[in-house]
Structure formats: structure tokens, C-alpha cells
Amino acid sequence: MTGNPENSTKVTRRGFIAGATGAGMLAAGAATLPARLTLAAAPGSKRLAVILLRGGFDGMTLLPPTGDADYVKRRGPLALPGPESIGGLTPIGTTFALHPAARALLPFWTQGQLAFVPSVAGPDRSRNHQTAQTYLESATSGDSPRTGWLNRALGAIDGTATESFANPPPLILRGLSQGTIDVVETETPVGPGFYEQVRTLYQGDGLFAPTLARGLRERGLRAEALGAAHAKHADGGADAVASLPVTAGRAGRGFAASDGDGANARIAVIECAGWDTHVNQGRLVGRLPSRIALLSEAISRLAANSGEAWKDTIVVVVSEFGRSVLPNATGGTDHGTGGLAILVGGAVIGGLKGEWPGLGDKDLLDGRDLRPTVDVRGVLKRVLQDHMKVPRKTLDTQVFPGSEAIPPLAGLVRD
Amino acid sequence: MPRPYPEEFTQNQRLAAIALGRFGLGARPGDSFTVAGDPQGWLLKQLTTNADRVPQFADLPSSSRLLRDLLEAKRRGGAALRTYRQEAGQRMEEEAALHESFAVRTNMPFQERLVRFWRNHFAISTQDPDVLPLVFAFEREVIRPNLNRRFYDMMLAAARHPAMLIQTGNTRSTGPLSPRGQRGRSHLDTRMAEVFLARIAFGPEGDFREKDVSALARIFTGWTIRSTDAQNASFHFDEDRHQPGKKYFLGRNYPEAGVLEGEAALDTLSRTPAVAEHIARELVRYFIMDDPAPGLVAELVDGYANSGGSLQALHHTLIRSQNAWRPQTLKVKTPADLVLSAYRASGAGTRGGAAVLSDLKFLNQAPAATDPPTGWSQHAADWLGPEALMNRLDWAVGLAARASELSGLTNPDAAVDLALDILGPHLRPQTYRRIAVARTYAEGLALLFASPEFQRR
Numbered sequence: 001m002t003g004n005p006e007n008s009t010k011v012t013r014r015g016f017i018a019g020a021t022g023a024g025m026l027a028a029g030a031a032t033l034p035a036r037l038t039l040a041a042a043p044g045s046k047r048l049a050v051i052l053l054r055g056g057f058d059g060m061t062l063l064p065p066t067g068d069a070d071y072v073k074r075r076g077p078l079a080l081p082g083p084e085s086i087g088g089l090t091p092i093g094t095t096f097a098l099h100p101a102a103r104a105l106l107p108f109w110t111q112g113q114l115a116f117v118p119s120v121a122g123p124d125r126s127r128n129h130q131t132a133q134t135y136l137e138s139a140t141s142g143d144s145p146r147t148g149w150l151n152r153a154l155g156a157i158d159g160t161a162t163e164s165f166a167n168p169p170p171l172i173l174r175g176l177s178q179g180t181i182d183v184v185e186t187e188t189p190v191g192p193g194f195y196e197q198v199r200t201l202y203q204g205d206g207l208f209a210p211t212l213a214r215g216l217r218e219r220g221l222r223a224e225a226l227g228a229a230h231a232k233h234a235d236g237g238a239d240a241v242a243s244l245p246v247t248a249g250r251a252g253r254g255f256a257a258s259d260g261d262g263a264n265a266r267i268a269v270i271e272c273a274g275w276d277t278h279v280n281q282g283r284l285v286g287r288l289p290s291r292i293a294l295l296s297e298a299i300s301r302l303a304a305n306s307g308e309a310w311k312d313t314i315v316v317v318v319s320e321f322g323r324s325v326l327p328n329a330t331g332g333t334d335h336g337t338g339g340l341a342i343l344v345g346g347a348v349i350g351g352l353k354g355e356w357p358g359l360g361d362k363d364l365l366d367g368r369d370l371r372p373t374v375d376v377r378g379v380l381k382r383v384l385q386d387h388m389k390v391p392r393k394t395l396d397t398q399v400f401p402g403s404e405a406i407p408p409l410a411g412l413v414r415d
Numbered sequence: 416m417p418r419p420y421p422e423e424f425t426q427n428q429r430l431a432a433i434a435l436g437r438f439g440l441g442a443r444p445g446d447s448f449t450v451a452g453d454p455q456g457w458l459l460k461q462l463t464t465n466a467d468r469v470p471q472f473a474d475l476p477s478s479s480r481l482l483r484d485l486l487e488a489k490r491r492g493g494a495a496l497r498t499y500r501q502e503a504g505q506r507m508e509e510e511a512a513l514h515e516s517f518a519v520r521t522n523m524p525f526q527e528r529l530v531r532f533w534r535n536h537f538a539i540s541t542q543d544p545d546v547l548p549l550v551f552a553f554e555r556e557v558i559r560p561n562l563n564r565r566f567y568d569m570m571l572a573a574a575r576h577p578a579m580l581i582q583t584g585n586t587r588s589t590g591p592l593s594p595r596g597q598r599g600r601s602h603l604d605t606r607m608a609e610v611f612l613a614r615i616a617f618g619p620e621g622d623f624r625e626k627d628v629s630a631l632a633r634i635f636t637g638w639t640i641r642s643t644d645a646q647n648a649s650f651h652f653d654e655d656r657h658q659p660g661k662k663y664f665l666g667r668n669y670p671e672a673g674v675l676e677g678e679a680a681l682d683t684l685s686r687t688p689a690v691a692e693h694i695a696r697e698l699v700r701y702f703i704m705d706d707p708a709p710g711l712v713a714e715l716v717d718g719y720a721n722s723g724g725s726l727q728a729l730h731h732t733l734i735r736s737q738n739a740w741r742p743q744t745l746k747v748k749t750p751a752d753l754v755l756s757a758y759r760a761s762g763a764g765t766r767g768g769a770a771v772l773s774d775l776k777f778l779n780q781a782p783a784a785t786d787p788p789t790g791w792s793q794h795a796a797d798w799l800g801p802e803a804l805m806n807r808l809d810w811a812v813g814l815a816a817r818a819s820e821l822s823g824l825t826n827p828d829a830a831v832d833l834a835l836d837i838l839g840p841h842l843r844p845q846t847y848r849r850i851a852v853a854r855t856y857a858e859g860l861a862l863l864f865a866s867p868e869f870q871r872r
Contacts, residue, residue, distance in 0.1 A: 083497070083501070084497045085500075086500055086504070086544035086547070087504075088501075088504040088505075088508075090501070100504070101776070103508075190812050190815070190854075190857065190858045190861050194808075194812065194858070194861065195808070197849055197862060198808060198862070198865045200845075200849065201845065201846055201849055201862065201865065201866050201867065202867060205867050207747070207795070207799070208804070208867050208870070211799060211800070211801055211804045212801075212804055212805075214801035215801035215802060215804045215805040216805075217801075218801050218802065218805075241809075241813075242777075242809050242810060242812050242813025242814075242816070243812060243813055243816045245813075245817065246813075246816045246817055246820050249820070280802075285776055285779065285781065285784075286779070289776070290773075290776055290777040293773050293776065293777070294773075294777075294813070297773065
């Protein structure tokens with residue numbers, strides 16, 4: 001890889017086995033879990049980045065349907081002012097508006113490189129982080145799937161690369177067959193014991209020590225109240241998002257590196273926790289808007305760093321589920337169903353895709369969630385078929401088994 | 416190997432650390448060496464330099480131009496007004512970014528902090544959509560030119576500025592006995608009088624009565640704005656709205672004198688001992704301690720009074736006072752000052768200030784986004800709750816990662832050297848050791864930003 005060789009490690013298979021212990025420690029002891037990048041090789045010139053927002057992303061904050069007559073009533077205290085009012089939202093079509101925190105995305109919209117699919121979901125309806133994340137990455141039901149759809153799709157491209165050795169690789173890239181994918185992981189900015197180190201620095205400080213203790217307890221308590229498994233999958237700590245721009249920037253540099261450098265990173269998977277906003281998610285400013293700003297910055301960095309390769313790039317941003325349309329009693333939203341998918345890149349046909357289900361009494365799913373209008377597999381199929389040239393039949397049967405009836409969503413990919 | 420922890424620090428190194436951290440916006444690499452020659456002189460020099468000649472701001476529009484556009488858009492209404500609001504919001508962000516990027520780069524950080532103190536004192540806020548376009552013009556036209564002049568000059572410029580007149584609704588305030596009031600259009604708005612008495616001059620617990628508020632409100636009737644020509648709009652004294660007759664304000668009769676009544680009232684305020692004490696106490700609270708020591712406040716009041724109400728003398732007395740240089744660091748940095756000091760220390764890229772703005776929003780202190788008319792609190796208790804501290808730590812990690820990426824540094828030794836350079840004698844040995852055993856430069860930097868000595872001043 002070019003870019004920052006001292007910060008990233010090119011890992012051979014042997015290297016991965018050796019490195020696995022450290023990663024295990026990170027997973028087990030992680031009070032914080034930074035955004036993680038995995039790069040993989042693939043033939044051809046097309047680049048695909050998948051950003052997995054773990055925790056359930058409230059797309060209705062990034063792209064609020066301020067033009068929907070029921071919006072203000074449904075969202076209550078979380079409703080944003082429409083673009084006609086002060087607040088800085090930009091109209092996106094007649095129904096939607098872009099949150100000012102996502103302003104870094106506007107140039108892509110203007111250039112026709114940004115597509116929003118406002119209500120997608122897979123077949124999973126559990127509203128459970130672990131189940132829904134497993135489905136989103138494996139596209140198979142069953143208790144413990146061993147392979148991810150992106151790996152199966154890569155294997156299908158021309159029969160090369162299908163095994164990745166990240167420690168452990170994200171499920172989406174995991175495979176069974178032998179292959180030669182190079183996987184590059186980025187150095188995480190801080191180690192797993194960061195809070196512990198800070199706690200030592202604060203020892204004996206009458207203000208910082210007790211405040212930190214309460215802060216840790218409140219984050220811990222919040223997780224505990226929702227169940228320990230919940231915390232593990234959803235709340236990686238907000239620094240996951242804080243380091244997202246840097247992580248995405250590295251993915252962009254990976255995409256830009258020419259084959260002459262011996263690098264051919266074509267696939268990037270970025271995992272980023274911190275989107276499970278049950279408490280005080282914020283409206284124009286606050287916890288969620290800050291994170292949306294970082295996500296937007298991350299995408300624009302990826303674009304800037306990928307240089308010429310951007311025209312051959314598609315970035316897909318998805319989360320395991322959307323959040324409840326109705327706010328909860330603690331200033332946040334709960335696990336929902338339909339959610340926002342974002343596609344951006346030089347190879348994307350911009351625009352609003354798929355139908356808006358509406359927010360009327362009869363429109364909502366179970367009286368609380370956005371009703372999905374597009375199957376997430378339809379979005380991914382279109383990208384894999386037109387962009388990565390995976391045959392339709394392989395998509396229907398191997399990549400997304402049993403999905404013959406789900407057509408690829410039209411109008412997403414430039415040829 | 417990093418530099419070893421020094422066996423001792425010189426007196427001037429100690430004073431330089433205070434000058435840079437407590438009175439400035441935090442050290443940049445190498446600053447402590449430069450400033451250690453004459454820490455006090457470095458600060459005093461900033462008090463004699465004009466604050467309003469910032470080349471970076473030279474091309475920004477004047478309030479009279481901005482006001483003209485605002486009035487025009489409001490006249491047209493509908494889609495034109497919507498478009499105007501969009502563009503105004505965008506422009507305000509750009510101006511804010513420019514101001515933050517200037518603060519990261521300035522060689523006169525003490526002067527910049529004084530500008531920010533007084534801007535916050537007048538509490539002009541972006542919350543009102545009609546004031547939002549004017550917020551930074553207010554800083555450029557009211558605060559910066561008057562920083563070294565009398566408090567009276569600054570108050571008068573503020574009271575005549577469209578941002579203040581619009582934010583307080585004074586543009587429509589009309590005395591009951593004014594010609595317009597006699598025609599049945601009476602509308603006495605007391606908000607500007609309240610802001611001047613309860614926030615700017617006396618403070619909320621100050622020694623003034625309800626009838627003083629209403630008298631000052633009558634004095635201010637007719638202080639409004641008007642389009643002067645096709646391109647400009649500005650302050651205008653409207654006789655048609657002004658309440659005639661004498662007014663009784665703060666125990667004294669003001670004969671009828673039109674616009675001069677207001678000027679006389681502000682002059683009285685600037686000479687009132689309780690007012691001097693209020694601004695002295697707020698200034699000490701901003702720079703030194705949440706609960707200002709009475710002795711230090713008294714010194715500042717004397718300096719102000721003996722100079723006939725000069726702000727320059729007030730600021731000068733602060734720097735000259737022994738009590739302002741005590742070694743204990745009692746102030747926790749506000750979110751905004753924490754962010755600026757970290758950019759100055761680490762040389763992280765600001766993307767023209769946009770990155771700083773985004774960090775300020777992350778820590779819930781976007782420039783001038785307070786609820787009017789209170790301004791940002793200077794009490795740590797108001798913004799260092801548990802969640803806020805956790806956000807500070809999250810932010811520290813993110814900025815450290817960005818700074819490390821930009822510098823290309825990976826060796827933690829470089830973070831130790833930086834910590835010693837930036838904090839000098841304030842860096843405690845235990846923090847030095849923690850940073851020395853960090854895994855990477857980024858981790859060392861994150862620990863530096865998180866440390867109590869970096870968070871305090």
C-alpha cells in the first residue's frame with residue numbers, strides 16, 4: 001500500500017495467525033472500539049466500499065421527510081425545521097431535506113453522485129442488533145452463518161480470491177474456500193485500555209476523577225439497562241465515530257493506489273459502532289448530528305483521497321435496521337425496521353430511489369416503524385451486478401440465496 | 416528516546432506557561448521558548464495593538480450591507496426570503512470558520528480571548544434568524560475597534576448596532592407619548608434596557624430597579640434601523656418613536672434630549688462603581704477562577720476607575736496583578752478553548768476552520784449559539800457533566816488520530832516532547848510517564864489532550 005505504510009500493516013496469512021492474539025484482547029477488553037477498516041483485493045478497476053453503521057442508524061435525522069404532512073406530528077420533539085424555516089436544512093426533492101450536519105455531502109448531491117434509498121430493510125424483523133447485523137453481513141438465516149455475502153460475491157467474480165484473514169475478519173468478508181485476498185487493517189488510534197489510562201491520570205483530582213467515574217458508570221449503566229449483549233454490539237463508544245474520517249481517508253488512499261505499486265485494493269469494509277441512539281440523540285445539534293457530521297466528512301475524505309479512482313467507486317452506507325419513527329421518552333429513538341441506505345460515488349446515479357412509505361396511521365409498520373419499500377438485497381444486487389459484474393444467477397442463488405424474486409433496484413449504477 | 420523530565424523549571428518558564436495557557440489560547444510548538452523571554456511583556460504588547468486590522472476579515476461584508484440584504488429579503492418574503500435564509504446560514508458558517516481558523520493561527524491569543532470575552536458579554540446569538548447574519552459583523556464592528564477604548568464606547572457601539580437592536584426588538588419600540596404612540600401605535604419594548612442593565616452593566620443581581628429598566632427603555636425608544644441608500648442600512652434615531660419629556664434613571668433626572676439621552680445614560684452606567692465591579696468580576700471569572708477573589712476584583716475596579724473607564728486599563732491591571740499569576744490552575748477550559756488549544760498544540764489541519772467548527776458542535780459549543788441574552792456560562796459546573804467529559808475524551812481520540820495522520824508521526828516519543836513543550840512546568844511527572852509508554856503517537860496525543868493539566872489553565 002502507499003499512503004501511510006507505517007500506520008497500516010500488510011498482512012500475510014502467517015501474519016494474521018500471529019496477530020490474532022492482540023485482536024482477541026481488543027475484542028474482549030474493549031471499552032472502546034474504534035472504526036475498523038478492512039481492505040481486500042479484487043480484479044478489475046471497480047471499487048466498492050461498504051460502511052456498516054452498527055447500532056441502528058436513524059436515517060430520518062440525516063434525511064428528514066420534512067415535506068411529509070405527518071412528519072412533525074410523528075417526530076414530535078425530534079422534528080427538524082423544514083428548509084423553508086431557519087435551521088440550515090437543504091431541500092432534497094420536495095419531500096426531504098438534508099440535515100446541516102451532512103453538508104459535506106451536498107457537492108455529491110449536486111453532481112448527481114449521491115443516491116438515497118429512504119426505507120430499506122432485509123427480511124429480518126427481529127429488531128435485535130446481533131440477529132440483524134448477522135443477517136446484514138451474511139444474507140442467510142440460520143444460527144451461525146460462516147460466510148458473508150461480499151466474500152461469496154468476490155469469489156464469483158472470476159473464481160479467484162475468497163479467503164480473508166482479518167483478525168477476525170468481519171463476517172461480511174468471511175469465506176470458506178481458499179484464496180489470496182490481501183487484507184490490510186488500520187492501526188487503531190488508541191488501545192483498549194484508554195479509559196483506564198485516563199482514569200489513572202485523573203486519580204486524586206477532585207473534579208475530573210468523580211466526573212469520569214460517573215460518566216463511565218452512566219455509559220455502562222445505559223448499556224446494562226439494555227442488556228450486556230446489546231452493549232457489545234451497539235455501543236462501541238463514540239470514539240468509533242470520531243476516528244471514522246481518518247479510517248475512511250485510508251480506504252480512499254487504498255483505492256487510489258495504482259496497480260504499479262503492487263496494490264489492488266478494490267474492496268473496503270468499514271465497521272463503525274456508536275449509532276444506537278436511545279438517549280438524547282439531539283436534533284439540530286447533539287450526539288447524533290455530531291456523528292452525522294463525522295460520517296459525512298468521512299465520505300468526502302474517502303472521495304478526495306481516492307483521486308482518479310473515484311469515478312469507478314461506489315460507497316454503500318447501511319445499518320442493521322432503522323429506528324422507530326416515534327421518539328421515546330428519553331429524547332432518543334428505539335430499534336426500528338425500515339432505514340436509510342446511502343450510495344455515493346462516481347459510479348452512482350444520484351437521486352431518491354425507491355418509494356417513500358409515508359407516515360400516516362396506515363403507513364407505519366406496527367404503528368411505530370417506517371415500512372420498508374425496498375429489500376436491501378435489491379440495492380446490493382444492483383451494485384454487485386452492474387458495478388462488480390457478478391452474474392445475476394450467482395446473485396440469486398449463492399450471494400443472496402433464495403432471492404430470485406427480489407429484483408435489483410433500477411437506476412443506481414452508471415455504466 | 417524522549418526528552419527526560421526536567422529536574423527543575425526556571426521562573427520565566429513557569430510564567431510563560433501561565434501566559435500561554437491561562438491568558439492565551441494555549442501554546443503552539445516553540446511558543447514557550449519565545450514567550451519565556453518576557454511573559455508579561457508579551458501579553459501587555461497585545462493590549463496596545465489594534466484588534467480590528469485583521470487581514471483575514473478585510474473582505475467580509477459590513478453590517479450595513481448585510482442589513483440591507485436582510486431587509487430586502489424580508490420585504491420580498493416567500494421564496495426569496497427562504498433562499499436568503501439558506502444563504503445567510505451558509506455565509507455565517509463560513510465566517511465562523513474563518514474566525515476559528517484565525518484563532519488557531521493568531522500570534523496575539525490574549526487579545527483574541529479578550530475579543531471573545533466581550534463578544535460573549537454582549538451575548539449576540541445566532542438563535543434569532545434575523546440576527547444570525549450579523550453576529551460576526553457585530554464582533555468586527557463593536558468589539559474589535561473598541562477593545563482598547565472606554566467601556567462607554569463599546570456599549571454605545573453595541574446599542575447602535577443592528578444586531579443588538581434586532582435581537583432585543585428595539586427597532587419597533589415606540590414611546591406611548593411619542594408622535595407615533597399618540598397615533599395609537601404605542602409599543603414599549605423593554606428588552607434592550609433589560610439586557611443592558613441585567614447582563615451588560617450590573618448583572619442579574621445588580622443594584623437597579625424595575626423602574627430603571629422602564630426608564631432606560633423609554634430613553635432607548637426611537638433607537639432603530641433604516642435603509643440609507645440602495646446598498647446600505649444602519650442605525651437611525653427615529654424622533655417619531657421617541658418618548659418625549661424627562662426621564663428619571665438611576666436616581667437622576669435626564670432632561671429631554673433625543674438621542675443624547677441614551678448616550679448620557681450609557682455614560683452614567685460606565686461610571687457607576689457597581690458596574691465596574693460587575694465587569695471586573697466577570698473578567699476574573701473568565702480568565703482566573705470560577706469564584707473570583709474579592710481582592711483581585713478590587714484591583715481591577717481601581718484600574719478601571721482611575722483611567723476614567725478604559726477597557727485597556729482594566730485589561731492591563733489584570734496582567735499587572737500578582738494575584739492573577741498564582742501557580743494553581745483553577746479554570747477548566749471551556750469546550751471552545753479546549754478545542755482551539757488542541758489545534759494550536761498539535762498542528763492538526765483545520766480545513767479552513769471547518770474542522771474546528773465541527774469539533775465545537777461535537778462538544779456543544781458552536782460559536783455564538785447561546786440562548787440570548789445570557790451568553791455562555793463561565794462556570795465549569797455548567798458544562799463539565801459526566802456525558803460532556805466522555806464526549807471530551809471521544810473528541811480527544813478523534814483529533815489525536817487526525818493530527819497523527821497529518822504529521823505522519825507514529826513514535827510516542829514525539830508526543831512526550833510535544834507535551835513538555837506545550838505544558839512545560841504544568842506537565843506532571845505521572846502524565847509524562849503515561850505518555851512515554853503510549854503505544855503510538857496518536858495515543859500519546861490523546862492522553863495529553865485528556866490530561867487534567869491540558870484541560871485546565
